[in-house]
Amino acid sequence: MNTWTGNLQQGRRDRFDTGALISAPHNTNNRVFVIEQGRARVCLVGGAKEQTLRYLKVGSLFVTHTPTWIEAVEPSTILSWPMSELRDLIIRQPDMAIVALREIGGIVSTCLEVIEDLAFRSVESRLARYLLTKHRESGAVPFTLCDSTERLATLLGTSRQTLSTIINRMERENLIQRTGRRSYQVLDSETLTLTTDDLSAG
Amino acid sequence: MNTWTGNLQQGRRDRFDTGALISAPHNTNNRVFVIEQGRARVCLVGGAKEQTLRYLKVGSLFVTHTPTWIEAVEPSTILSWPMSELRDLIIRQPDMAIVALREIGGIVSTCLEVIEDLAFRSVESRLARYLLTKHRESGAVPFTLCDSTERLATLLGTSRQTLSTIINRMERENLIQRTGRRSYQVLDSETLTLTTDDLSAG
Known part of the structure; x- marks a missing residue:
């Protein structure tokens, strides 16, 4: 107690x-x-x-x-x-107020993490679908990701910073490879498809 | 003041x-x-x-x-x-504590709404993709949605209750039509495609 x-x-x-x-x-x-x-x-x-x-x-x-x-x-x-x-x-x-504020402050922090995570995963999924479409259209050769990161971020409904974080992570995980200034190639379309959260009808 | x-x-x-x-x-x-x-x-x-x-x-x-x-x-x-x-x-x-608790309580409520909304939209998007796949596979005629709502809910990562809420709303909005006990037909594949949040590569 x-x-x-x-x-x-x-x-x-x-x-x-x-x-x-x-x-x-x-x-x-x-x-x-x-x-x-x-x-x-x-x-x-x-x-x-x-x-x-x-x-x-x-x-x-x-x-x-x-x-x-x-x-x-x-x-x-x-x-x-x-x-x-x-x-x-x-x-x-008065300590009762301090404890209550700490408790509810902890809940706010968890909530914000959950929001960030949900929003992040949603952007990641949209980027994966975008990459796979480009990959199919280009016939599996390197393609230009976009004219500007800014524009792609807007298209995906996110910030440039979040988009860069996700692209860098995908490179580190060998899902994609950078082949030029704005040019990328899909290395692992299978894992990317899983990331899109697309479901096989089954 | x-x-x-x-x-x-x-x-x-x-x-x-x-x-x-x-x-x-x-x-x-x-x-x-x-x-x-x-x-x-x-x-x-x-x-x-x-x-x-x-x-x-x-x-x-x-x-x-x-x-x-x-x-x-x-x-x-x-x-x-x-x-x-x-x-x-x-x-x-002491009123300072009451005001602080009210303020932070309001933030928790908003956070929980945002979480519910993000999670809900994500399930809705996945269901729309699932329906469109079934629709294409069946050649645009009515198809069996799934063997059990329970199974589909699990596949979509949600609860039966949330799934039913979304299906009912899609029916009300004339995106899909129920044609039998577990059988549905897609009425508006264009709006469903928008719901999937899929991006045209552009």
């Missing part, structure tokens, strides 16, 4: 078995809670499949009314208070 | 012109700041292109050490303190 939680006024204590749902998205019973015992997982379910945003451990503080699922990953005891008492709780125990 | 900021101990005051950068990702000079005058925008730049996560207005509170860009959208005055003073600031003015 963290020291800062010792000073808190009495809240409601609930027990959750492993796998039990502590909170579902857009819970209307707004409460702030702290993990007294056990461990929980904050996650997204839906289009993004199951994505863990953060693990809450003893002393972690969170709120129930977020668009996330919170699930006990081991038998857990949760101490909670109505959100309306948050201001009083912070006056009594 | 919000009333809660009146009580704050003196911080550093900086002025920013429209378009000036208040903070860049992973700033190492960790400060907590409040918008005294003007308006700023918290955004992502990179693979995700330019995505506004939140607007900060007079009385909004934020920190500089996040993986985001913070830009003044009108001439702004910022009052800031080193992060090490945050606990003292909260003791003196």
Whole structure:
């Protein structure tokens, strides 16, 4: 038990078995809670499949009314208070605010990584399709990638910097080879096809 | 000026012109700041292109050490303190914590929407490509979508629920038509091709 939680006024204590749902998205019973015992997982379910945003451990503080699922990953005891008492709780125990800010800051960081990753993979997939089309059209010989990196980046809906990062990585992985200033050749069309995320109809 | 900021101990005051950068990702000079005058925008730049996560207005509170860009959208005055003073600031003015939690909570919500949207569009694009392949293979007549929705969902890397939502929307938009229990026909291959996000090599 963290020291800062010792000073808190009495809240409601609930027990959750492993796998039990502590909170579902857009819970209307707004409460702030702290993990007294056990461990929980904050996650997204839906289009993004199951994505863990953060693990809450003893002393972690969170709120129930977020668009996330919170699930006990081991038998857990949760101490909670109505959100309306948050201001009083912070006056009594300012560390509570510091812990809450750190916790939610960690979730923002994970979210931003997931966004970058999703956006990056989408650009990578589009570039792979673009390269394969050029490869087929050129009859498998080196081709001019584009008139300007700027233009290609715009076409792929990304920045020049991200585009360069992806092109460099593809070169390092021997998927493509640079043959001139703006000229490239596809070396491994099979792996590039996998990168496009295209599905064989099966 | 919000009333809660009146009580704050003196911080550093900086002025920013429209378009000036208040903070860049992973700033190492960790400060907590409040918008005294003007308006700023918290955004992502990179693979995700330019995505506004939140607007900060007079009385909004934020920190500089996040993986985001913070830009003044009108001439702004910022009052800031080193992060090490945050606990003292909260003791003196507990509302500061409430405002900070609300601000960062709003950013989490926006992030989750962006993630859902990116993940959803990616599944939609893959389904469109799958449908077009089936359409070509069947010679433009109705075809069996798959043996089970479960299997197709797995193939597309999504949940059955998300897959059904997308199929229903495509039907409503007259892109595809259901012709039997598992049988579908493509009605508008042109719009479906746009949905695949495929690029003409140009």
